[in-house]
Amino acid sequence: MKTGAKILVESLQREGVETIFGYPGGVVLPIYDELYDSPLRHILVRHEQAAAHAADGYARASGRVGVCLATSGPGACNLVTGIATAYMDSVPIVALTGQVPTNLLGNDAFQESDITGITMPITKHNYLVKSAGDLSRVIQEAFYIAGTGRQGPVLVDIPKDVSTGLSADVKLPEKVKLRGYNPTYKGHKRQIEKALELLGHAERPLIYAGGGVISSNASPELVEFATLASIPVTTTLMGIGCIPCHHPLNLGMLGMHGTEYANFAVTESDLMIAIGARFDDRVTGKIETFAPHAKIIHIDIDPAEIGKNKRIDVPIVGDVKAVLQDLLLLMKKRDAHEIWLKKIKYWKQHHPLKCPKDGALHPQYIIRTLSDLVKDKAVIVSEVGQNQMWTAQHFCFHNPRTWITSGGLGTMGYGLPAAMGVHFARPDVPVFDIAGDGSIQMNIQEFGTIVSNKIPVKVVILNNMYLGMVRQWQELFYDRRYSYTELPPVEFVKIAQAYGIDGVKVESCDEVLPAFQAAIDCDGPFVMDFRIEREENVFPMVPAGAAINEMIGGHPRT
Amino acid sequence: MKPHTLSVLVENKAGVLSRVTGLFSRRGFNIESLAVGPCEEMEMSRITIVVIGDDARVEQVMKQLNKLIDVIKVTDLTENERVERELALIKVTAEPGGSRAEVMQIASIFRAQIVDVGAKSVTLEVTGDTEKIDALEQLLRQFGVKELVRTGRVGILRGAKTATSSK
Numbered sequence: 274m275k276t277g278a279k280i281l282v283e284s285l286q287r288e289g290v291e292t293i294f295g296y297p298g299g300v301v302l303p304i305y306d307e308l309y310d311s312p313l314r315h316i317l318v319r320h321e322q323a324a325a326h327a328a329d330g331y332a333r334a335s336g337r338v339g340v341c342l343a344t345s346g347p348g349a350c351n352l353v354t355g356i357a358t359a360y361m362d363s364v365p366i367v368a369l370t371g372q373v374p375t376n377l378l379g380n381d382a383f384q385e386s387d388i389t390g391i392t393m394p395i396t397k398h399n400y401l402v403k404s405a406g407d408l409s410r411v412i413q414e415a416f417y418i419a420g421t422g423r424q425g426p427v428l429v430d431i432p433k434d435v436s437t438g439l440s441a442d443v444k445l446p447e448k449v450k451l452r453g454y455n456p457t458y459k460g461h462k463r464q465i466e467k468a469l470e471l472l473g474h475a476e477r478p479l480i481y482a483g484g485g486v487i488s489s490n491a492s493p494e495l496v497e498f499a500t501l502a503s504i505p506v507t508t509t510l511m512g513i514g515c516i517p518c519h520h521p522l523n524l525g526m527l528g529m530h531g532t533e534y535a536n537f538a539v540t541e542s543d544l545m546i547a548i549g550a551r552f553d554d555r556v557t558g559k560i561e562t563f564a565p566h567a568k569i570i571h572i573d574i575d576p577a578e579i580g581k582n583k584r585i586d587v588p589i590v591g592d593v594k595a596v597l598q599d600l601l602l603l604m605k606k607r608d609a610h611e612i613w614l615k616k617i618k619y620w621k622q623h624h625p626l627k628c629p630k631d632g633a634l635h636p637q638y639i640i641r642t643l644s645d646l647v648k649d650k651a652v653i654v655s656e657v658g659q660n661q662m663w664t665a666q667h668f669c670f671h672n673p674r675t676w677i678t679s680g681g682l683g684t685m686g687y688g689l690p691a692a693m694g695v696h697f698a699r700p701d702v703p704v705f706d707i708a709g710d711g712s713i714q715m716n717i718q719e720f721g722t723i724v725s726n727k728i729p730v731k732v733v734i735l736n737n738m739y740l741g742m743v744r745q746w747q748e749l750f751y752d753r754r755y756s757y758t759e760l761p762p763v764e765f766v767k768i769a770q771a772y773g774i775d776g777v778k779v780e781s782c783d784e785v786l787p788a789f790q791a792a793i794d795c796d797g798p799f800v801m802d803f804r805i806e807r808e809e810n811v812f813p814m815v816p817a818g819a820a821i822n823e824m825i826g827g828h829p830r831t
Numbered sequence: 832m833k834p835h836t837l838s839v840l841v842e843n844k845a846g847v848l849s850r851v852t853g854l855f856s857r858r859g860f861n862i863e864s865l866a867v868g869p870c871e872e873m874e875m876s877r878i879t880i881v882v883i884g885d886d887a888r889v890e891q892v893m894k895q896l897n898k899l900i901d902v903i904k905v906t907d908l909t910e911n912e913r914v915e916r917e918l919a920l921i922k923v924t925a926e927p928g929g930s931r932a933e934v935m936q937i938a939s940i941f942r943a944q945i946v947d948v949g950a951k952s953v954t955l956e957v958t959g960d961t962e963k964i965d966a967l968e969q970l971l972r973q974f975g976v977k978e979l980v981r982t983g984r985v986g987i988l989r990g991a992k993t994a995t996s997s998k
Contacts, residue, residue, distance in 0.1 A: 389846065390846075390849070393846075393849065393850055393853055394853055394857055397900075398899075398900040398901075401845070401846070418900060451900060452903055453841075453842060453899070453900050453901055453902050453903045454900045575898070576894055576897070577891065577894035577895055577897070577898055580887075580890075581891060
């Protein structure tokens with residue numbers, strides 16, 4: 274007979290878990306006692322939200338399921354934002370929470386919260402385990418559900434008497450079978466043929482690639498497909514990295530802060546191939562005018578995404594990688610769409626992203642300098658807001674899973690803890706967190722975690738003493754009434770030093786490169802406080818509710 | 832906007848009803864009628880839900896229902912020939928020598944059963960589609976309806992078609 278806690282730890286090991294991010298508390302004491310001499314590496318965070326983000330960062334960077342652990346009540350509730358972040362971006366994590374003993378469930382016991390109830394709408398599935406004998410099966414199912422189909426977070430709530438309760442070993446099946454869960458991986462042959470027919474007739478085709486390409490590890494197939502069929506590719510925020518930035522067919526990001534040429538291409542295309550993307554409102558702008566002349570092929574593993582926001586001509590439900598492989602098998606190389614590609618080339622030349630060069634310290638310059646310096650030898654994490662958009666626009670990403678950001682939920686405070694998780698997935702490369710002065714302060718306590726665990730995250734703070742993106746909207750749409758968006762100046766280097774982290778404050782362009790060099794040369798974590806132009810905006814921009822080819826802050830249309 | 836009757840086959844586990852109804856409430860759907868009970872398979876239950884909504888939004892909810900791990904199959908009965916029934920228990924003021932005879936006469940026309948008789952009231956059990964129960968209720972109001980209990984609607988497809996089997 275074994276305790277539930279022991280069964281849990283063994284189950285995690287059987288799933289191949291090496292690192293978990295967590296924070297102890299009353300009802301998880303039995304589990305922590307088991308962790309004390311287990312081979313699992315436990316990273317003690319400073320706030321449970323960080324544990325969830327770290328598990329998420331680990332999962333995005335590695336493609337494996339990330340794991341976090343918290344106690345009941347406040348601990349579990351603090352995971353909620355992190356779980357919702359993972360849910361919105363389809364990231365596989367397993368969140369383990371302690372719960373009050375089963376005889377106290379529903380009693381408003383000390384540190385009790387109904388976390389399975391709370392997380393029902395933000396998890397792919399969740400469990401309240403009622404006996405130690407169920408634990409090994411539940412953990413096996415949780416990892417299976419999180420990591421297959423459209424991936425997502427699964428929460429397992431474990432009452433204290435389940436951790437201390439005894440059970441004999443339970444024989445588990447080789448493969449999990451759940452009668453209510455059978456994701457479709459292989460695309461329907463007839464649908465794939467229909468897609469190829471449309472492709473054969475298209476004159477202005479465009480691929481719109483999302484995070485699904487990255488989560489199904491289909492970047493090589495995507496690039497091969499685009500190249501063979503000579504189709505330009507625009508990516509969503511989540512899809513960045515699925516095609517190298519310098520690839521001639523890459524148009525960069527589309528949507529609200531997309532490139533002008535990507536948005537023009539969407540508006541003029543006659544065939545859109547949406548791959549692992551979900552027609553989010555930040556992408557489409559006014560939905561009626563999104564790709565108005567295009568027939569649409571939609572490849573997605575989640576049938577609920579088909580036709581959710583936009584009418585689809587040819588839906589293909591299946592795993593992006595499998596469907597692209599089938600398409601590649603059946604398709605023939607076709608002539609380049611000369612006129613179309615020429616038009617796009619013209620747009621690219623005449624509507625590039627702007628990078629001001631007036632000697633002042635502009636964030637675009639900072640991002641480009643970092644990009645040129647580290648090239649493909651780094652993973653970049655961001656917070657949310659202007660910092661995120663400038664990075665998405667100006668950093669040149671070469672590979673999938675090297676751009677880690679909270680897209681769907683847009684969680685400020687995501688970056689630093691996610692970067693910690695990324696480090697354990699990719700200890701071979703430096704990890705940079707691109708932050709704003711607002712978002713870094715949402716989880717700045719994690720300086721403590723990166724110091725005590727020697728996690729060499731390099732924190733790039735684009736400090737404009739504003740909640741910059743909100744201020745930008747106030748400037749543009751609320752008559753410059755900066756309602757509660759100004760932040761007092763903070764000396765981030767001093768905060769870093771208080772934790773024992775080296776750092777540097779940067780106030781001019783010629784200090785930028787040396788600062789990055791110092792960061793890379795430093796073995797441990799490093800904090801850079803860049804005092805950027807305070808009222809710099811993210812452009813181009815599609816105002817809310819406008820068509821995506823109606824951008825402001827771009828170049829005059831010729 | 833029209834009523835849809837959805838038949839949802841689920842695992843018989845704690846919390847499943849809450850998962851199912853949560854998908855409706857987050858989209859602002861009001862559930863018109865709900866019935867839950869055991870079904871032809873052990874360890875499964877069938878939930879019958881009536882919602883009013885436009886076809887596209889109901890289709891989206893059905894797809895989301897299908898994504899729930901504990902949901903085995905979702906069928907929109909509305910698109911097919913079907914039988915739908917509700918049951919109601921109605922306690923009506925009916926004194927002997929007063930309205931009792933008339934109440935019993937109405938009950939008989941509606942093929943309602945008298946399931947309980949008190950000194951001053953009778954309780955009727957009636958089964959039928961929504962319109963029939965509505966009509967009976969309307970007729971009985973003049974005598975004084977003391978209490979009325981209605982089940983949710985349940986439905987089944989006509990002919991050989993079923994809302995069973997694996998999804």
